[in-house]
Amino acid sequence: MASPEVANNYYMAAKRKLEEGDDLAAMSLFEKAAYEYIDLKREATNDYSRKTYDDRKNDCLNYIKQIKAPKKQRISDGNNVEKITYNVEFPQTDYSCVAGMKELKEKIDDLIITPLMKPEYAEYDLEQSSGTILYGPPGCGKTHIIRSIPGEIKKRTGQRVGIIDLAVSDILDQWVGSTEKHIKAIFETAKQNEPCIIFFDEIEGIGMSRSSHNSSYGKRFVDELLKDISKIREENKRVYIIGATNHPASLDPALIRPGRFDEAILISPPDFDARKEMFELYVGKLPYSNDIDYKQLALLSEDFSGADIKKVCRDAGKIAKKRAIRNNTKDPINQNDLLVAIENTYPSVYHWYDEMEKMLKKGKLDKIFAKEIVELIESSKKRRFNNENCIQ
Numbered sequence: 001m002a003s004p005e006v007a008n009n010y011y012m013a014a015k016r017k018l019e020e021g022d023d024l025a026a027m028s029l030f031e032k033a034a035y036e037y038i039d040l041k042r043e044a045t046n047d048y049s050r051k052t053y054d055d056r057k058n059d060c061l062n063y064i065k066q067i068k069a070p071k072k073q074r075i076s077d078g079n080n081v082e083k084i085t086y087n088v089e090f091p092q093t094d095y096s097c098v099a100g101m102k103e104l105k106e107k108i109d110d111l112i113i114t115p116l117m118k119p120e121y122a123e124y125d126l127e128q129s130s131g132t133i134l135y136g137p138p139g140c141g142k143t144h145i146i147r148s149i150p151g152e153i154k155k156r157t158g159q160r161v162g163i164i165d166l167a168v169s170d171i172l173d174q175w176v177g178s179t180e181k182h183i184k185a186i187f188e189t190a191k192q193n194e195p196c197i198i199f200f201d202e203i204e205g206i207g208m209s210r211s212s213h214n215s216s217y218g219k220r221f222v223d224e225l226l227k228d229i230s231k232i233r234e235e236n237k238r239v240y241i242i243g244a245t246n247h248p249a250s251l252d253p254a255l256i257r258p259g260r261f262d263e264a265i266l267i268s269p270p271d272f273d274a275r276k277e278m279f280e281l282y283v284g285k286l287p288y289s290n291d292i293d294y295k296q297l298a299l300l301s302e303d304f305s306g307a308d309i310k311k312v313c314r315d316a317g318k319i320a321k322k323r324a325i326r327n328n329t330k331d332p333i334n335q336n337d338l339l340v341a342i343e344n345t346y347p348s349v350y351h352w353y354d355e356m357e358k359m360l361k362k363g364k365l366d367k368i369f370a371k372e373i374v375e376l377i378e379s380s381k382k383r384r385f386n387n388e389n390c391i392q
């Protein structure tokens with residue numbers, strides 16, 4: 001039996017630890033409290049208690065998320081001056097988990113990997129690029145490929161490149177009042193650990209904060225970011241900044257003017273070859289029969305994002321598992337399971353296309369993004385229209 005007293009004690013102790021700055025202890029206590037509240041909710045006899053315990057559990061999870069999110073450590077320098085350093089990570093995944101995206105991989109070589117790993121060739125560049133923004137519909141691999149760059153460099157060159165990986169939406173609230181300090185800390189950490197990549201995921205969060213209630217806060221964030229980017233350039237540091245966004249219309253235009261983030265690259269849904277590779281990758285992780293026709297799967301999944309294709313494979317796995325349990329066999333996934341899963345999946349990028357069309361109509365999409373997005377939507381529409389005509 002769970003006890004409200006035990007849960008509340010954990011909860012209060014966690015908050016005390018948080019105030020004392022002992023994040024690790026706070027996180028472990030919030031975790032214990034969350035488990036107690038989950039049990040309490042399960043055992044509750046009325047809706048009111050169920051809701052109260054559920055709210056508390058969510059509260060605990062939010063605290064845990066906040067503690068984890070900034071991936072920073074506070075270090076005292078001995079004079080009671082607090083210094084913040086951000087965690088530099090060295091993820092192991094490389095391009096073997098990233099299907100397709102051939103052109104993007106080549107671009108990443110030119111823009112990021114070569115300058116970071118072969119600085120002795122910098123004299124050939126009229127200008128050094130230090131920042132790129134990837135934009136496009138959700139689920140098409142922006143976050144996925146960026147996180148695999150350090151592992152890819154390690155595989156090819158044997159050298160370690162770190163990444164400071166920050167989801168902007170997670171860090172914004174915590175930075176109110178100390179934005180500059182945090183951005184400086186990120187860039188300092190990166191410089192001390194060069195070669196290093198700074199990754200601002202969901203970077204549009206910065207722009208959003210600028211247009212929301214606290215406008216000066218967003219502006220300070222952008223200004224400091226731009227200042228630090230140009231400093232990296234001046235000091236010729238081997239630090240590269242990448243931003244990713246599904247919401248280019250919300251991006252602060254100040255970030256994409258020339259001389260700031262120099263490139264904005266559209267990440268489109270996977271093409272035929274990429275989809276085929278993706279099916280091979282994800283079906284390959286499951287027990288599968290020898291009737292799988294990857295070409296057919298790729299043909300039938302036009303406009304699917306990487307995340308959609310992963311979902312199709314997951315769903316097919318579920319269908320096959322149910323059948324195997326029912327028949328008490330270990331029969332693998334077959335082509336039909338995948339076809340059924342494809343049939344039941346709606347391409348998630350269509351919602352994004354609708355949203356972008358609205359933004360275009362309202363004139364809210366910067367011309368840097370507009371042209372390629374219009375082309376992407378038009379080509380998808382043309383294909384869909386042609387397909388419908390073929391069926392009739």
Ligand SMILES: Nc1ncnc2c1ncn2[C@@H]1O[C@H](COP(=O)(O)OP(=O)(O)O)[C@@H](O)[C@H]1O
Pocket residue numbers: 097098099100101137138139140141142143144145244246278281305306307308310
């Ligand atoms: N090219 C790809 N190769 C393999 N998996 C992919 C690819 N693109 C997307 N995925 C899968 O889809 C998921 C969502 O992709 P993600 O990178 O989070 O999308 P985005 O950041 O563009 O919204 C990834 O975690 C990955 O499992």
Ligand SMILES: [Mg+2]
Pocket residue numbers: 142143144201244
């Ligand atoms: Mg993402």
